[in-house]
Amino acid sequence: MVERAADPLSLVFRALGDPTRREMVRRLSAGERSVGELAEPFRMSLAAASKHVQVLERAGLVRRRVEGRVHRCRLDAERLAEAQRWLAHYERFWGERLDALASLLAEDAPDPADAPPTDPRP
């Protein structure tokens, strides 16, 4: 096994595949948090929480600003948006309502082929 390229979209989806990290994202959506603040609600060591933050950071979901000895994290929603755009291609399968939304989106992000995103094959 080799070739573990880890494309950005996979990193994002995998990062969101853990409830601890989703909760961190949720709390970051209310504003900046230090690593310690992010760790606080969880019954786990600070080191473990720190690793979760690193996963979010490597996925591009979180940016960090070191300020003295505290690391302040904030949400970077661009990757979240990419994940949502990937999912948006399948909206037509769960209702017309969302479909309308998709075409709204298509206006400012004109999608050449209206086909689902062709994720580069491995």
Add this chain to the structure above:
Amino acid sequence: MVERAADPLSLVFRALGDPTRREMVRRLSAGERSVGELAEPFRMSLAAASKHVQVLERAGLVRRRVEGRVHRCRLDAERLAEAQRWLAHYERFWGERLDALASLLAEDAPDPADAPPTDPRP
């Protein structure tokens, strides 16, 4: 380490965190496919592809109908929609345009608190 509850949303995001499986989802969006057909584009054994299909199935993204000796798979988009709804709570972070879409959605799925989804804490 125990307690690996594997909540549905985590299963969905983790299932989507692999390009092979995303490509399978993309191909399923064009219609039903047998496991063999799903495996065909990939340079991997049928057994490996079959495991990918099982991951999608356990995540609730795929449903399977056994018909003689072939297993016909089709996309079940409901879980995709759940993932998209989770992401939709963060739309306001990447632009007003999508925000409008979110409020459209809010009409038929009135969100009691307009706060981000509070994923049950571990």
Add this chain to the structure above:
DNA sequence: TGTATCATCAACCACATGGTTGAACGAGCC
């Protein structure tokens, strides 16, 4: 009946992941 076909299962391998503890590092503060 035999034989090919579609798919899974079982065992295995290498590496990733989520957690721990203890040590280390860098900043602030007395």
Add this chain to the structure above:
DNA sequence: GGCTCGTTCAACCATGTGGTTGATGATACA
């Protein structure tokens, strides 16, 4: 200087993941 605080690092452990090969089980077909 020396202490504390916020955070990471390193080593370790158990389990999950993505792949392989070979055997097995049904089903279709000659």
